[in-house]
Amino acid sequence: MIILIAIAIVLVLGILFGVIYRILTLTDIAQKRQVGEQDIDISNNVNALLFGLLFFIGFGAFGWYSITTTDMYILPVASEHGVRTDGLFWFTMAIITTALVLVHIVLFFSPLMFRYQKNRRAHWFPHDNKMELIWTIIPAIVLAGLVVRGWFIWDDITQPAPKERVEVEVMGRQFSWQVRYGGKDGEIGRYDFRKIDAINSMGMDFKNDPKNLDDFTPREIHIPKGKPVLLKIRARDVLHSVFLPHFRVKMDAVPGMPTSFWFTPTKTTKEMRQETGNEKFNYELACTEICGSGHFAMRMIVVVDEPEDYKKWYAEQTPWVEMNADYMKETYPDLRLANNY
């Protein structure tokens, strides 16, 4: 139905266009218009006026939409560094919006003020070094300020993760995420892409690393509120990118080159449900690097718990190998013994 309407609109526009064009060419012929001075006629004023009009309509719509839909486009923030980047974002936004409006006042009203008049001459003003200097220095200072503020935040975000932290391994694959926790010992075991098969989809290397034996791979990510969380990110086939919109976290997952990102969640899922008034609210993990036909479907739910709930959940998890006992055989017996399995 919508398509039919669209086609109808196109047809109507086409016919309308043909009619208008015919009228225009006919009036041109009727007036025997020549190219040159006469060309600068009423349409020059109309065009000038339209710029002025567009200024009010454009910025009116901009202001109206920006004010009325804040709850839609502003994502609630739930991480420590996110508060800081958001602050810088809106600070920068205020500066550039001001610049945008100022430039457009000149750009859209000059046409109106200085539209062609037969008896006027343009003002001869080829250069002024002082003005050039001013508008080189002012943007330079403003940008320097933004760079410095950005540097401080960027530097803090990219510092090595604190020792006291929760580690989660996130692996991207076509087309889903898989996560792994260190289990009882808290250490995530080594992996090898050659060990991957249909069942051991993360390629846990039981032969060489007994730390794998207590690792568990839940279907949702659980992280504790208020504790630094280090995501150890990898990909097993093509590039993916870990995107946690509410935590302002993004880092590519690269085959052959493990990456990482650490952050501190500040609101539990429960608190967020209250804040947004949405009982079904969930934090989500999305992919932001094109990875194939299912790129848009790589979703995983992230749950932020109170620290004690997190501990409880963590303790309840069953190690992966216990559900896939065949892989236990790969481990050298002495290693198994040494680890009390």
Add this chain to the structure above:
Amino acid sequence: METIDTNLSKTQETESSEIHHSHEEEHHGNFWTKYIFSYDHKTIAKQYLISGIFWAIIGGSMSVIFRLQLGFPDADLTFLKPLFGRWITEAGKLDQEFYLALVTMHGTIMVFFVLTAGLSGTFSNFLIPLQIGARDMASGFMNMLSYWFFFAASVVMFASLFIETGPASGSWVAYPPLSALPQAMSGSGLGMTLWLVSMALFIVSTLLGGINYITTVVNLRTKGMSFSKLPLTIWAFFLTAIIGLLSFPVLLSAALLLIFDRSFGTSFYLSDIYIGGEALMNTGGSPILYQHLFWFLGHPEVYIVLLPALGITSEVIATNSRKPIFGYTAMILSMLGIAFLSFIVWAHHMFVTGMNPFLGSVFMFLTLIIAVPSAVKTFNYLTTLWRGNLVFTPAMLFSIGLVSLFVSGGLTGIILGNAALDIQLHDTYFVVAHFHLVMGAASFFGMLAGVYHWFPKMFGRMINEKLGYVHFWMTFVGIYAVFFPMHYVGIAGFPRRYYTWTNFDTFNIFTDLNMFISAAAIITVSAQFIFVFNFFYSIFFGRKAPKNPWKSNTLEWTTPINLGHGNWVGPIPTVYRWPYDYSKTGAKEDFIPQTVPYSETPESNTKRENELAKQEDTFYKK
């Protein structure tokens, strides 16, 4: 005709009669040498322009198809089945991978085939010889080769649209491993091979053209045309060609290594991969290497498409403001600055790829520096308009539109160039909004401004300006209606290259806004057909153009209305002054062409120019 380019490098004045003679002969050339395998820079420019329009229609239509999916996800697209066959599923939906193929092809076509070849190819070819006072390019033959390599690239790329596994679909940046492994998606099979072949041919074309542009500007300027008297268009084309010459070879190397990885079992970009049920043997490669190589071209590429547009705008705004461009030297310096900086900002595309964060800090600093020369250019445009006597030709409207788009798209670059802010916004619709405004739409507007402005010179007829007005206002408002709302979508975190967002609670909003964007896109693309009609109709039936319709100062308007190969009948004019003597204090008319000596304009000369007038006799006789 074959001898003409060897004559060109000699002193043109003395040999003009001989050249004129061969130029007469050229008219007797047959259809093939005159229109197809022509050496004439003007014909080659038109070939580029018409190819560009062809590609723009295809690339634009593709965006309509995928906008249908994004704006009207429930629509039944079965009516497209005759065109797309099995790419439309039984349920009347766009195939998921075909969606990505459309996005990929839209990007590739628009960036390379429309905005690089169609814009730079058209106007560098057309304007360089005409505005510097040369009879043709330094090498007409290489120039012809350049077009035909581009044509070959076009044929290969066009053919790839029709193969069974579909065209390349790993996005226009073609990051490996996705683009390297046919197992990863079907578009990475033959489609990707053809994409790489086409790009290699395209790069050859660009290099052949670029060498020619540089050589011509350096060597073939007419008497008196010093670099300080060059129109800003030529400065822009000159710097663009230099950027292209330095950066495109790097893309070729990136593409070559990718070809090796795909076909010869090397591991430049591949490591530790398990796909399609098997672990590949590749180890030690780095996908990040490709990204560095790609963006070493990819970022300068932004300026390769933008600088010519800015050059055209400078010329059009000065002419139609009847006022000299403000800060001619500052304009050149800022273009030089942009050209230099464009090479050392590439990694701002890679802040979140796992690159060393310290590198991120460096590139963030360099990136934000580039905003300074861009700001200078903007303020100079504004000051040029201020207290002018503005004539709104369609070209002028598109130039003013360009400045607006350049500013609104450029400002968000200050946000994206900031590594700390890029974390959240990287690969969201905020980026899509940003680069479509600043690079896509702004360059496109520059191209349209150029076509409207030089149409009389190209075809000897006027293009209908009323239709031009309609075209401009629909396009200008349409572009903003399409891309401005995308900022909101981006701030809300919507990722790019998503077939649909409904899988996520977080992104399950803005359906109405996406519908609005899609409707606006359809209208905007439709409005381009007004231009296409106007363009082809006016070539044949437009009003006859006068010699200098815009009362412009530059050299091309001193040529005959219907100019043949060789451009000027008789000697090439000598240049005495810069191209921006509009509304000069004391002058009779509001413009003084570059060919008017200072000795003929004592009423408007400054003291220094009176000095120059005295030297003219001795200086120009040498």
